[in-house]
Amino acid sequence: MGNKKIPNHSDNSVTNLALDTINLGKQAIVFANTKRSAEKAAEEIAKSIKVGNADLERISDGILNALSRPTKQCERLAYCIKKGIAFHHAGLVSKQRELIENNFRNGLIKIICATPTLAYGVDLPAFRVIIKDLRRYSPRGLAWIPVLEYLQQSGRAGRPKFDKTGEAIAIAGSEGEKNKIYEMYILGEPEDIYSKLAVEPVLRTYLLSLIAADFTRNKSQIMDFFERTFWAYQFRDFGKLEMIISKMLDLLEEWEFIARKKNEFRDADKFENEEIRATVMGKRVAELYIDPLTAFFIISCLRNASDKKINEFSLLQMACHTLEMRPLLRVGAKENEKIQEELIKHESFLLEHEPSMYEPEYDDFLNSIKTALMFIDWTDEKDEEFLLEQYNLRPGELRVKLDNADWLLYSSEEISRILHYQSLIREIAKLRLRMKYGVREELLPLLRLEQIGRVRARKLYNNKIKDIGDVKKADFLKLVQILGEKVALNVKKQVGEEIKEIPSGKRKGQISLVDY
């Protein structure tokens, strides 16, 4: 706790500290507790900076055009970057994050205002770390962040190769808060670390993979293994631990992921050494690395799907109603009615049993509906800006969700394979492709071409070029008009047509195009 006066440029202490850092010719990372707060802090600092330069303009351009259409978030970030300031959180697309990280490393970007992502993921040291607020929202109101997290964040201060020292600065709102921070974080001890194995989904997953990998073949071997884990060391009560594992083994057997070899003369002693093996399904589930409970849920949904009419909503809602898809989009109070209405429209396509409105899990169920509807919009070619406005879902968060959904759909595909549900396999594969590109089914043939994504495929389609055959037949000049010369050349090449000389004569604008 030094006693240094920082010049006042504005009435905002974070902005003052940031400007002071820049004046020293150094860089800083500001940690905020929410995405919004990080964005605002960056914007505040950017506003009080006048100058920019050509390099920053170039980076700003890259940030703005990371997506096919810039979102409000892209615009806001691009504005900050022009002044050498950035915000950084999980809502950004990886291309934007990379641009920020690289240009912070090379010194062009001076200040990054970030959520805790930056403290864990990437190695980005700065001369100064400014922690805007050491409290964070929790279900029980605002809570102080763990000491471990404070250490993680302040540990980013000081660049080993460039500075002899670093400064970590925590902002206090009052004298009382200052003392609290000093005692809790500067003098305080970091918290104990607890084993994550105690969480049921994790335990289930590891138990199944132990068996599936043939690492343990009977219950005593299993117990032997778990007794030597950190979890058991912390848990201490081996009796209770054995009960938990027994129960879980029963469940895995009931779900038919494992089988116990039945001895003819079974008695209590032998029970312990009874051979336990994973079933074919159990083995695959372990490889797919999904929670066995999720796998069981998917299997029952797919069984329902095999003898009824399904659509993309059926499969997406199934994927959304799993632990792996969390956190789901939340249904707000005002939206409740709207989502219920949508649910009624899609109700007959549900694969799971719909919980009653009065059951506690109903909220979660509705959230899964909303999340599935968001995916439906994505596969209906709505872009990132639309999803941001409609669902308050940022582009980077969309990517994470799409990735998770793909993993679950792939798993469903694999499970369908084992269950010999041929038509389901095809349906799921098609849906995965549509999710990857965010397109309606009609564009799928065109997406097989390199350099053709959702935007160009849609342009082609609207100009009546609907499949590979149409691309072959299409007039080259028309393709140039739609795709630009380079892409058109490449595309023609891909369908086996080498264009040697670019026909001249006709000039742009002579062919009328549908652009949309």
Add this chain to the structure above:
DNA sequence: GGACGGTGAAACTTCAGGTTGCCTC
């Protein structure tokens, strides 16, 4: 008298992030 618009206070809403899988249709 009523439609319209501006204002501010009250009510309401929202709030970090990341690991896993596989190959392509």
Add this chain to the structure above:
DNA sequence: GAAGTTTCACCGTCC
């Protein structure tokens, strides 16, 4: 718990 957003009552103005 705090900041941002929406809602709504209230008031003044204009036609």
